[in-house]
Amino acid sequence: MDGNDRSPRAATAHLGPYERYGPYSEADMERYVPEPDKRPGRTAFQRDRARVLHSAALRRLAGKTQVVDPGVNSAAAVDTSPRTRLTHSLECAQVGRELGAALGCDPDLVETACLAHDLGHPPFGHNGELVLAEFAEDCGGFEGNAQSLRLLTRIEPKKFVPDPAGGPAPVSVGLNLTRAALDAATKYPWPRGGHPGAPDSPKFGAYEDDLPVFGWLRQGAPDDRRCFEAQVMDWSDDVAYSVHDLEDGLQAGHIDPGALRSAPERAEVFGCAATRYAPPGTDPAELSAALDRLLGQPWWPHGYDGSGLAQARLKDATSQLIGRFCLAAENATRERYGTGRLTRYRAELVVPREQRLECAVLKAVADRYVMQRAAQARRRAEQRVVIGELAQRLLERAPEGLDPQFRGIFDAALDDRARRRAVVDQIASLTDAAATALHARLHARGA
Known part of the structure; x- marks a missing residue:
């Protein structure tokens, strides 16, 4: 690199470790x-x-x-x-x-x-989360x-x-x-x-x-307000899963890009978006405009057929979408706050409404064509039975079935509420396969 290098790394190389990316206090660290x-x-x-x-x-x-x-x-x-x-x-x-x-x-x-x-997400995603929320109501x-x-x-x-x-x-x-x-x-x-x-x-x-x-x-933090870094994390989470769930759904053959031109199909997608993902009171016309903006992009994966060329185009589309959503937030935030370093409680992340609605539509597409499939509904019902029965059997037989770490927590618990929480902690730590295997093992012993 020559002396005219203006990259962020070169521009900050002379600074101390905590000066490079913004004003963080000793309390922050x-x-x-x-x-x-x-x-x-x-x-x-x-x-x-x-x-x-x-x-x-x-x-x-x-x-x-x-x-x-x-x-x-x-x-x-x-x-x-x-x-x-x-x-x-x-x-x-x-x-x-x-x-x-x-x-x-x-x-x-x-x-x-x-x-x-x-x-902290449990086995089987939000499906497992719902069952554990009911089981843990008393603790x-x-x-x-x-x-x-x-x-x-x-x-x-x-x-x-x-x-x-x-x-x-x-x-x-x-x-x-x-x-x-x-x-x-x-x-x-x-x-x-x-x-x-x-x-x-x-x-x-x-x-x-x-x-x-x-x-x-939360010492020193405004009540109920997320720090700037948490807002960046949250938008990055939305961007990543909305874009990549679309990619996975297309590659698995669950999403037909051509269906998004059909009025009845679009109505179902917009209904899902309005109910679960879009801001309250969103007009369906706004959602329709959001989807049309995406379908009108030259890189949108029309006619995806799984070929090598189609996969490359799809990968380019995911990159374009991520850049679109992130640059929109970066530019809108900079427009409001200027060029300074934005950290902790010094700013709010600004995401334009158009991009929020585009993101909501992508989530709804994955929801409609992947999560709402009949096979997925049956599978989710089976998963709820596994988690519900596993929780009850572990509670009845504990400390049997608990890993040594959670057995120790269970044994040290001072009341039933704390013991139930130890069982919840154990289940939440399991992978999908481990939860299924432990359920089968305990079920076999109880047969």
């Missing part, structure tokens, strides 16, 4: 339990990223459902290996890292949040994002400290990430029943048992 740096020159956020990347919880996402079930072969002639929660998280992390860096965030911090955002409920916080701060074995209550055994503080990393990974910064304006919402970010660490990570 604090850990729940203080610990010394092991390697000089490595930032606290680089350590956070490494801890999540090396965690067993991240690896287990390889066996958890995204949309097309892992392990279920594609209908195409060549197995195109549909995405799992792990590949989705890696792709979300790549999108978030680049978008965050473009807006002045520390890229390692945003990547950490993206890698961590789905760690504080279940929510995948709240479970992610619990995993990061209590369950994933990395750092143990003496019991602050004076007990004889040390207690886990999970990965002991920085305050900023935990805050960035918190999509719903309120406890159960605390959704602003919607106390009955099933979405929340912390269980009652985890309020001490939740209060710590």
Whole structure:
């Protein structure tokens, strides 16, 4: 490189580790339990990223459902290996890292949040989440994002400290990430029943048992407001799964691009989008315009037939869509806030309504043609039985069936509520295959 190099890396090479990507305070880099740096020159956020990347919880996402079930072969002639929660998280992390860096965030911090955002999701995705929410009603409920916080701060074995209550055994503080990393990974910064304006919402970010660490990570944060890095993570999540679920659905043969020209088919897609994905009160005409904007692009994968050329065109379309959604957010945010470094609570991510609706339509297309298939409905019903019966049998027989880690938590529980939570923690940690196998094993023993 010559002296005229203006790349971001060259422009910041002379700066200290915490000056390169924005103004982060010492409080942002604090850990729940203080610990010394092991390697000089490595930032606290680089350590956070490494801890999540090396965690067993991240690896287990390889066996958890995204949309097309892992392990279920594609209908195409060549197995195109549909995405799992792990590949989705890696792709979300790549999108978030680049978008965050473009807006002045520390890229390692945003990547950490993206890698961590789905760690708490149970086997069988949102289907398993619904069953566990019902089972856990008496012990504080279940929510995948709240479970992610619990995993990061209590369950994933990395750092143990003496019991602050004076007990004889040390207690886990999970990965002991920085305050900023935990805050960035918190999509719903309120406890159960605390959704602003919607106390009955099933979405929340912390269980009652985890309020001490939740209060710590939210110190100094405005009530119910997500930090800027969490907003970048959330939009990156939407971008990654809307675009890639479309790609998986096309490659698996579930989505026919030509059907999106049919008025009855479009009406079903728009109904799904309006109910589940678009802002309340969205006019169907807006959704129709959003879909037409995408269908009118020269790179849209019309006539996809699975050939090598069609696959290359589809891959280009996914790249174009990601760039379209990220650049729209970057440009709109810069237009409002200027060229400074945007971090923590100094800004709000601005996503134009047109791109939000385009993203909502893509989600609805995958929902309509992949998730609503009759075979998927039958499979989801079977999965609900597996999780429901597994939870009940584990609770009845515990500590039998529990892994050593969760057996210890169960044995140390002080009441039935805590014991039920230990069973929930065990099930949430399982992959789809592990949940199915454990259910079969316990069922056989009870026969």
